[in-house]
Amino acid sequence: QKEVEQNSGPLSVPEGAIASLNCTYSDRGSQSFFWYRQYSGKSPELIMFIYSNGDKEDGRFTAQLNKASQYVSLLIRDSQPSDSATYLCAFLDSNYQLIWGAGTKLIIKP
Amino acid sequence: DTGVSQDPRHKITKRGQNVTFRCDPISEHNRLYWYRQTLGQGPEFLTYFQNEAQLEKSRLLSDRFSAERPKGSFSTLEIQRTEQGDSAMYLCASSLITDGYTFGSGTRLTVV
Numbered sequence: 470q471k472e473v474e475q476n477s478g479p480l481s482v483p484e485g486a487i488a489s490l491n492c493t494y495s496d497r498g499s500q501s502f503f504w505y506r507q508y509s510g511k512s513p514e515l516i517m518f519i520y521s522n523g524d525k526e527d528g529r530f531t532a533q534l535n536k537a538s539q540y541v542s543l544l545i546r547d548s549q550p551s552d553s554a555t556y557l558c559a560f561l562d563s564n565y566q567l568i569w570g571a572g573t574k575l576i577i578k579p
Numbered sequence: 580d581t582g583v584s585q586d587p588r589h590k591i592t593k594r595g596q597n598v599t600f601r602c603d604p605i606s607e608h609n610r611l612y613w614y615r616q617t618l619g620q621g622p623e624f625l626t627y628f629q630n631e632a633q634l635e636k637s638r639l640l641s642d643r644f645s646a647e648r649p650k651g652s653f654s655t656l657e658i659q660r661t662e663q664g665d666s667a668m669y670l671c672a673s674s675l676i677t678d679g680y681t682f683g684s685g686t687r688l689t690v691v
Contacts, residue, residue, distance in 0.1 A: 503679045512682040569621035
């Protein structure tokens, strides 16, 4: 059974602080990992993808991948109230289908 | 190309009626996916197409659900004899095979 585990939250972070979201996955063969942001009542929006071990930075977002430990994380620096959303982690399986976590709800407090 | 389009955005139907949703993917994407999502849950896979071929259908999907993608372009998802448990957001996404998905805005179905 291919699985993605995420803490459902809510994770509450003060405005301006770093929000850290974590995800573990079961399929050691996974090569591609994705973070989606989903606002309430809206569809998921791709914000980051990472294929290689280490860090990948894009603006205020940093994705971190550790294949040996089978976890991927998302850091959001200088958190803004507009970052309040549910963040979904997913990986591509061997059939190139996305396997999804249930998401972590993030709340940025002004 | 403005992304993935779904129609309608909202649908309210009486239990037992049939409904059909449409999805227009990004034109250069060869894969098209249908998902269902309920509050507090991640997207639940329903089915996907590669070009015009339907390659996989979720075992959780009853035979009341059917999807088509004629000519490998737009796709339709039909639900026959709707039940209250079918109320959800129905999401369509498209992709190139090895990339992440781009989602449409979704169709919110309410069965009363």
